[in-house]
Amino acid sequence: MNPPESAVASVAASAAKFPLSLLCLSASWGGLELNTVRFAEWMHRRGWPVQVITLPDSPIAVRAEALALPVVCLTNRWKALDVPAAGQLARVMLAYGTRVLIVTRNGDLGLAVLCKKVHMPTLKLVYQQHMQLGLAKRGLIHTVRYNAVDAWLSPLPGLARQVLEKTRFSAERLHVVPLGIELEKFADPTLTRTRARQQLHLQLPTGAVLLGVIGRFDDGKGQDFVVEELAVLRRKHPTVPLHLLLVGESTRNEGNAYREAVLRRIQELGLTEVVHIREFTSQPEVAYRALDISITGSTNETYGMVTIEAMAAGLPVVATATGGTLEIVDDGRTGLLFPLRDAGAFEAAIGRLLMAPELRQLLAKQAQAVSLATYSHHRQCQLTEEVLFRLQ
Numbered sequence: 001m002n003p004p005e006s007a008v009a010s011v012a013a014s015a016a017k018f019p020l021s022l023l024c025l026s027a028s029w030g031g032l033e034l035n036t037v038r039f040a041e042w043m044h045r046r047g048w049p050v051q052v053i054t055l056p057d058s059p060i061a062v063r064a065e066a067l068a069l070p071v072v073c074l075t076n077r078w079k080a081l082d083v084p085a086a087g088q089l090a091r092v093m094l095a096y097g098t099r100v101l102i103v104t105r106n107g108d109l110g111l112a113v114l115c116k117k118v119h120m121p122t123l124k125l126v127y128q129q130h131m132q133l134g135l136a137k138r139g140l141i142h143t144v145r146y147n148a149v150d151a152w153l154s155p156l157p158g159l160a161r162q163v164l165e166k167t168r169f170s171a172e173r174l175h176v177v178p179l180g181i182e183l184e185k186f187a188d189p190t191l192t193r194t195r196a197r198q199q200l201h202l203q204l205p206t207g208a209v210l211l212g213v214i215g216r217f218d219d220g221k222g223q224d225f226v227v228e229e230l231a232v233l234r235r236k237h238p239t240v241p242l243h244l245l246l247v248g249e250s251t252r253n254e255g256n257a258y259r260e261a262v263l264r265r266i267q268e269l270g271l272t273e274v275v276h277i278r279e280f281t282s283q284p285e286v287a288y289r290a291l292d293i294s295i296t297g298s299t300n301e302t303y304g305m306v307t308i309e310a311m312a313a314g315l316p317v318v319a320t321a322t323g324g325t326l327e328i329v330d331d332g333r334t335g336l337l338f339p340l341r342d343a344g345a346f347e348a349a350i351g352r353l354l355m356a357p358e359l360r361q362l363l364a365k366q367a368q369a370v371s372l373a374t375y376s377h378h379r380q381c382q383l384t385e386e387v388l389f390r391l392q
Helices: 005-015 031-045 059-066 083-096 106-118 140-147 157-166 193-199 223-236 257-268 284-290 305-312 343-355 357-374 377-391
Strands: 020-023 050-054 071-073 100-103 124-128 151-154 174-176 209-214 242-247 275-278 293-296 317-320 335-338
Touching: 020 031, 020 083, 020 106, 031 050, 031 059, 031 377, 050 059, 050 083, 059 071, 083 106, 100 106, 106 124, 106 140, 124 377, 151 157, 151 377, 157 174, 193 284, 209 223, 209 284, 209 305, 223 242, 223 257, 223 343, 242 284, 284 305, 293 305, 305 317, 305 357, 317 343, 335 343, 335 357, 343 357
Parallel strands: 020 050, 020 100, 050 071, 100 124, 124 151, 151 174, 209 242, 209 293, 242 275, 293 317, 317 335
Antiparallel strands: none
């Protein structure tokens, strides 16, 4: 998976000419923020001078500093009209010698464009898309703003098509660059299922099948639906010791009400002994390797990192047929899809995998191959570098 040393050295030599700044003014810590810091670290490893610009005391700032990345803190009280913040942004980028600013959060584009137009007209501006667009953005304000963007990186072909449909952005400046993951650790053959379960202190009966939902507790992630369905599946398949692993913390700044409701429901359904709760872990690969089947029950995932990670770990995935998951999971080849919260379809999909272990193995093998070939962080960096070099 690693690129040749000569290629890395060549990239590093060229990259020294183009200092980068990454802008993400978010106080949260979810997939977008985690991906921003990861991407900064990967580019830094490849020889790019990279500084991270974020909110003071934010999780992004804490994590980036822990990785010894240059961090500059900035507040943006008046959003796209914050002239003082635009001036401060320009000063920190000029001091760093920034040639390219990469924005990873849509809400920060207005400030970045203001900075470019008023202070740094030669700045190259790149938007790394993480979320769906939602409503059409073909009005004057959005058109002027997007016209200042030199390159737009969409993680999936479907999202790129959505950009062309919902905005007036030029197709020539639009690029499909899948968001990457360090997949090697998820595919590590030395981390066996037995060893992973031992690390998680899981004591399961012989022949147990462990389902799992990895990710924060949130009503959009579907843990409540999966818990309800576990009770049904255990009645339908009494000879299979079905267990469930839930790994994650509550969504930050939104309280624990949903998580507590799910825990209460587990008790009400008499599932305490077969539902295993583990907190957020910095080693998610251990959780994946402990599973037999991974479930993505989300209402809508723009880009399901947990789905890709599960595929890389060699797991069959059962996922809702929504959002970006429709592009990531090839139904019947790399996983099984079911309509959102469709209990019958979900039960049928899980039942197929329980009754046909050979199907589980085939889906897992094919999913892993696709994941490793498409979603490696090396590939994301290489494709991004190609765009950056063309901008200069």
